[in-house]
Every structure is written in C-alpha cells, then in structure tokens.
Amino acid sequence: MYRIIALAALVTLASLALPNLAMAGTTPSPPGAHLYIGYPNDGQVVPANKPFRVWFGLRYMGVAPKGVKYPNTGHHHLLIDTDLPSMDQEIPSDRNHLHFGAGETETMIQLPPGKHTLQLLLGDDMHIPHNPPVYSKKITVIAR
Numbered sequence: 066m067y068r069i070i071a072l073a074a075l076v077t078l079a080s081l082a083l084p085n086l087a088m089a090g091t092t093p094s095p096p097g098a099h100l101y102i103g104y105p106n107d108g109q110v111v112p113a114n115k116p117f118r119v120w121f122g123l124r125y126m127g128v129a130p131k132g133v134k135y136p137n138t139g140h141h142h143l144l145i146d147t148d149l150p151s152m153d154q155e156i157p158s159d160r161n162h163l164h165f166g167a168g169e170t171e172t173m174i175q176l177p178p179g180k181h182t183l184q185l186l187l188g189d190d191m192h193i194p195h196n197p198p199v200y201s202k203k204i205t206v207i208a209r
C-alpha cells in the first residue's frame with residue numbers, strides 16, 4: 066500500500082516538474098536578471114498612427130546581436146498585442162513579435178487607435194528564451 070502511494074506521489078511530482086523543464090530554452094540567465102519597458106509607462110496615452118519611442122531596459126544582463134553566443138547576454142523581442150510564446154522554442158517573427166537582432170535597445174513603433182499591450186522577452190543567440198526566461202511585465206498603452 067505504501068509503495069502504491071509513494072509511486073502515485075512520484076508520478077504527480079513528475080507531471081508537475083516535466084512541463085516546467087520544457088518551459089525554457091537551454092541558455093542560462095543569471096539570478097536577478099530584470100527586463101522592463103522604460104518607456105512608455107503602463108496605462109500611458111500614446112499618439113495613434115504616429116511613431117513613438119519604446120525604450121528597453123535590462124539589468125544584470127547584456128545585449129548581444131543575434132547569432133552571438135556570449136554568457137549572460139541576449140537580444141530584445143517586443144511583443145505587441147500578444148501573450149508570451151512558447152518558452153522553449155524560437156520566438157516567432159511577425160507583426161506581433163518584433164526581433165531586435167542588431168542589439169537595439171529602443172525602437173519606434175506605430176499603433177492604430179485603441180488599447181494595446183507591450184511586453185519584452187529576451188532571446189538567446191538562436192532567438193530562444195533563456196532558462197529561466199527573462200521577460201518584462203506586460204503593459205497597456207492607449208493610442209489616441
């Protein structure tokens with residue numbers, strides 16, 4: 066009886082642990098790594114259909130261009146109006162997932178009128194999130 070319970074506990078533990086293992090890439094990120102959107106602020110009104118600047122903030126890690134493998138570095142990805150993608154795969158590249166593979170730390174974007182979300186996600190040299198993944202808080206801006 067005891068063995069059956071122990072086995073059941075083990076299976077439960079494994080099912081809890083396995084999805085977590087698959088939820089990150091293989092490039093380690095250092096403790097304390099912190100990614101944030103320096104501008105605009107959460108809830109800020111931005112001009113609709115006009116370019117405005119977005120600043121990428123990163124602490125305790127560095128920025129390296131895509132394809133460059135160097136410890137504790139990555140490049141920025143700006144997620145617009147979308148949730149975080151799979152953390153163990155290459156970050157998609159489309160109008161909702163912008164890559165800054167040259168090592169940019171800011172950009173200009175343009176949004177149609179309405180409510181939009183912005184979030185940063187760091188990717189390694191192969192555009193795969195780190196382990197643990199490094200991403201910012203998702204903020205909302207109002208374009209008008």
Ligand SMILES: [Cu+2]
Nearest residue numbers: 164165188192
């Ligand atoms: Cu990328």
